[in-house]
């Protein structure tokens with residue numbers, strides 16, 4: 001089915017993105033207009049600014065994706081768009097653009113959930129052996145999924161409070177490392193001692209695949225507060241390294257156990273936190289010991305992009321699961337209860 005061309009559109013947060021994917025796995029073009037620079041001065045994403053920028057950028061980004069792939073609207077099999085979860089106003093720009101294009105060009109419309117899209121980034125770069133376990137860790141989500149195949153999965157666990165990426169962002173902010181926090185902590189931690197501070201790890205009991213990162217975040221913030229009150233010098237690298245070590249230890253232990261319990265043939269990473277260097281190193285070591293294959297997308301496919309939306313859209317297209325023109329953005333879309 002390599003001739004099936006899907007246009008993907010992604011506007012759930014602060015990246016305006018469009019991409020063309022052939023046959024669900026061949027990347028023909030991948031355009032991402034990042035707004036990070038605009039939001040950085042506010043220390044995080046400002047929803048109103050994000051929606052306005054999506055509106056300004058979306059048509060140019062789609063044109064570039066089609067031109068980059070050398071295809072016209074006429075050649076597309078379907079138009080896939082992120083319907084949620086995400087920021088309401090931001091999602092609406094993508095959803096309304098996709099509906100308009102699908103209607104005007106007479107193409108089927110496919111509504112993709114953002115989590116499945118992150119998982120599907122793996123299919124653009126690897127031949128995945130199923131069953132697989134996927135750790136999805138982004139700014140908004142931390143979940144462990146058991147995948148039977150490309151179109152069917154079961155949620156094994158999810159965060160009870162903060163997402164892993166959110167913890168990275170908040171700790172980076174407390175350390176004055178800027179936004180987005182994940183890459184800043186990743187690089188700052190390289191020169192730090194991961195054993196300098198004994199931050200808590202929330203394993204939540206054996207056989208529990210849920211996560212909790214708010215206690216860890218508070219522990220880091222309290223430590224910083226106490227050091228400042230005592231007028232002691234703050235070694236940001238040591239704090240960043242100790243925090244990162246705590247997050248990674250929990251993510252690795254739970255993912256490894258999930259793979260063992262389900263007899264997974266491979267483990268996948270997805271979402272922005274999948275770009276984390278230490279996470280990849282430690283998981284690779286653990287899974288090599290267990291003889292489980294380990295895959296992760298390159299960093300540019302880990303963070304938000306539309307190629308992953310087109311890849312996930314292909315699976316829905318194959319099953320003829322099309323959306324109607326009454327499609328609406330679903331900001332709080334919950335994959336636990338979404339069939």
Ligand code: KG4
Pocket residue numbers: 013137138139140141164165166168169180181182183186271272273274275276277302303304
């Ligand atoms: O998937 P994504 O681009 O957007 C969401 O759907 O949330 O993920 C963004 C998150 C941010 O919290 C960012 O700090 C985190 O991914 N992130 C990282 C790294 N790169 C991005 N976290 C840890 N290490 C990284 N290298």
Ligand code: ZN
Pocket residue numbers: 114118138139271272303304
């Ligand atoms: Zn995302």
